[in-house]
Amino acid sequence: MVFFFHCLITFVSEQKKMPTVEDYLAKTLSDHGVRRFFGIPGGPSIPYLEAFRKAGIEFILTSHEASAAVMADVTARLTGVTGVCHATFGPGATNLSTGVGGALLDRSPVLALTSEMPDAWLGRTAQMNIDHQALYKPLTKATFRLSAENAREVIGESLMIANREYPGPVHIGLSSDLAETRIASPLKTSKVADHSPEYRIDDRVRVLLASSRRPVIAAGLTAMRKGAGDGLRKFLETCEVPVVVTPMAKGIIPSGHPSYAGVLFHALSDRLKKLTQEADLVIGLGYDPVEYNYESWLPSVPLVHIDTVAADVLPAGAMQVVSGPESWFKILAPLRSSPQMVSLAREARENMSRELKSAINGFTPATALSVLRQMLPDETVVTADVGSHLHLVGQMWDVTDAGKLIMTNGWSSMGFGLPAAIAAALVNRTAPVVCVTGDGGFMMNAGEMMTARRYGLKIIVVVLSDGELNLIRIKESWKNVNPYGTNLYSGSLFGSETFMGAEVIHATGRKGMQAAVSRALLSDRSVIIEAAVDPAVYSGLIVKS
Numbered sequence: 001m002v003f004f005f006h007c008l009i010t011f012v013s014e015q016k017k018m019p020t021v022e023d024y025l026a027k028t029l030s031d032h033g034v035r036r037f038f039g040i041p042g043g044p045s046i047p048y049l050e051a052f053r054k055a056g057i058e059f060i061l062t063s064h065e066a067s068a069a070v071m072a073d074v075t076a077r078l079t080g081v082t083g084v085c086h087a088t089f090g091p092g093a094t095n096l097s098t099g100v101g102g103a104l105l106d107r108s109p110v111l112a113l114t115s116e117m118p119d120a121w122l123g124r125t126a127q128m129n130i131d132h133q134a135l136y137k138p139l140t141k142a143t144f145r146l147s148a149e150n151a152r153e154v155i156g157e158s159l160m161i162a163n164r165e166y167p168g169p170v171h172i173g174l175s176s177d178l179a180e181t182r183i184a185s186p187l188k189t190s191k192v193a194d195h196s197p198e199y200r201i202d203d204r205v206r207v208l209l210a211s212s213r214r215p216v217i218a219a220g221l222t223a224m225r226k227g228a229g230d231g232l233r234k235f236l237e238t239c240e241v242p243v244v245v246t247p248m249a250k251g252i253i254p255s256g257h258p259s260y261a262g263v264l265f266h267a268l269s270d271r272l273k274k275l276t277q278e279a280d281l282v283i284g285l286g287y288d289p290v291e292y293n294y295e296s297w298l299p300s301v302p303l304v305h306i307d308t309v310a311a312d313v314l315p316a317g318a319m320q321v322v323s324g325p326e327s328w329f330k331i332l333a334p335l336r337s338s339p340q341m342v343s344l345a346r347e348a349r350e351n352m353s354r355e356l357k358s359a360i361n362g363f364t365p366a367t368a369l370s371v372l373r374q375m376l377p378d379e380t381v382v383t384a385d386v387g388s389h390l391h392l393v394g395q396m397w398d399v400t401d402a403g404k405l406i407m408t409n410g411w412s413s414m415g416f417g418l419p420a421a422i423a424a425a426l427v428n429r430t431a432p433v434v435c436v437t438g439d440g441g442f443m444m445n446a447g448e449m450m451t452a453r454r455y456g457l458k459i460i461v462v463v464l465s466d467g468e469l470n471l472i473r474i475k476e477s478w479k480n481v482n483p484y485g486t487n488l489y490s491g492s493l494f495g496s497e498t499f500m501g502a503e504v505i506h507a508t509g510r511k512g513m514q515a516a517v518s519r520a521l522l523s524d525r526s527v528i529i530e531a532a533v534d535p536a537v538y539s540g541l542i543v544k545s
């Protein structure tokens with residue numbers, strides 16, 4: 001009996017020493033390297049906000065939860081540390097989910113924390129109550145409900161799962177009565193190791209590589225994310241073969257590199273056909289089909305697909321090697337130079353560049369971009385939204401380095417550009433951050449201009465104002481349908497000199513654009529440049545898909 005009471009007292013005093021769930025979560029994330037998290041709080045969020053604040057993790061209040069998840073995604077992309085975002089019950093969680101889907105299909109490690117109803121209320125009719133676990137199942141790599149008993153295991157495992165290939169989001173539901181409870185005594189955390197998969201190369205892959213005379217490398221999102229650019233450049237020094245890239249891999253080698261041909265899928269990418277159709281072998285290198293499925297562009301030649309994760313479906317006859325980037329260039333060793341293909345790559349690159357230059361005629365989106373390119377320093381971080389302008393930015397913008405052009409081409413959600421710019425400005429307070437967006441996409445998350453103001457951030461927002469959802473209008477024209485449901489407004493978008501406290505500069509021509517950019521660069525606050533462009537050139541540049 002005495003022994004029993006002794007054990008009970010020891011257990012109770014041990015429990016008292018255990019941290020609360022919110023302190024444990026905050027400390028674990030802080031130790032992991034998290035420095036800020038994004039969202040909109042509800043009542044049950046308060047203990048978590050406090051615990052995070054005390055652990056040195058700043059809460060960034062956004063105008064919409066979707067933006068918070070985009071910011072978490074972009075923070076993770078730029079820092080290499082898991083991004084964290086938070087929302088309350090029901091509508092908070094559904095708002096957040098749009099950005100969480102982005103982290104899934106753009107492959108970014110994110111923890112999405114939402115407040116959930118206590119056990120007794122799950123499944124009941126109650127204000128703001130929906131099933132978050134069901135909501136997040138298709139949008140995440142895993143979804144959990146935290147408890148005092150599973151806290152250690154779930155938090156540790158969530159971080160691991162989010163960062164394993166492909167990286168992506170994990171959702172953790174925080175029951176609203178969970179805060180202030182102490183986590184249960186130490187549990188074994190199950191360690192799930194993430195070493196690169198053991199790879200096996202089929203002999204047929206070696207034969208294909210060794211016998212190819214006209215290979216083309218297609219470098220993709222995984223290659224970019226894994227930092228394979230240095231390895232690729234080194235490889236190309238000894239083996240000269242052409243390289244095409246997916247939009248999110250732009251910058252993996254410089255646009256002026258002799259092997260660089262151009263960007264698949266984006267403006268004028270059909271000009272790459274002359275090169276790809278000459279190929280006798282395509283090598284998808286760190287090629288994540290989420291951006292652009294092979295079926296959409298691959299000529300009927302053999303494919304060797306190399307990636308960190310097995311593809312769900314590949315074109316018939318394709319060979320695949322699942323391996324980490326440290327083995328990629330060993331795998332490619334049998335490949336031989338192809339000067340003839342490299343000269344086709346140069347031709348494609350030069351032709352596209354010539355055609356893009358001819359679109360700089362009057363005040364077109366290409367003119368606005370060329371002014372920006374000339375005036376912004378190389379260290380500028382550019383974020384782009386989704387629409388016709390992205391097709392142009394993707395092909396036209398010379399990217400000097402990884403992390404200098406940020407886009408979503410896996411999830412492709414309008415409204416991405418502005419919150420992405422805010423996240424980039426929070427990470428890097430010295431380099432200029434410029435968001436290039438269409439007017440439709442800007443309007444989706446325009447409230448985030450207040451977030452930039454609240455945190456004293458300086459971003460330059462270039463709204464390519466054409467008064468319409470141009471990409472959809474172009475798609476209507478491909479179907480011989482008159483413009484319908486795509487007109488946004490007539491006249492000026494802002495009709496004012498300020499928007500939420502930010503100066504709005506109207507530019508209607510090249511000179512005005514130049515003056516606006518100089519002024520914006522000199523300003524110590526966020527500036528919006530409303531570039532009233534003529535969108536007519538888009539239809540000749542965007543490739544029918």
Ligand SMILES: Cc1ncc(C[n+]2csc(CCOP(=O)(O)OP(=O)(O)O)c2C)c(N)n1
Nearest residue numbers: 387388389413414438439440441469470471
């Ligand atoms: C959230 C979301 N809704 C709708 C779409 C479909 N969509 C793709 S591009 C586009 C038009 C974008 O218009 P705007 O932002 O003005 O850019 P522009 O095409 O004019 O450059 C639409 C509606 C999408 N990608 N994401």
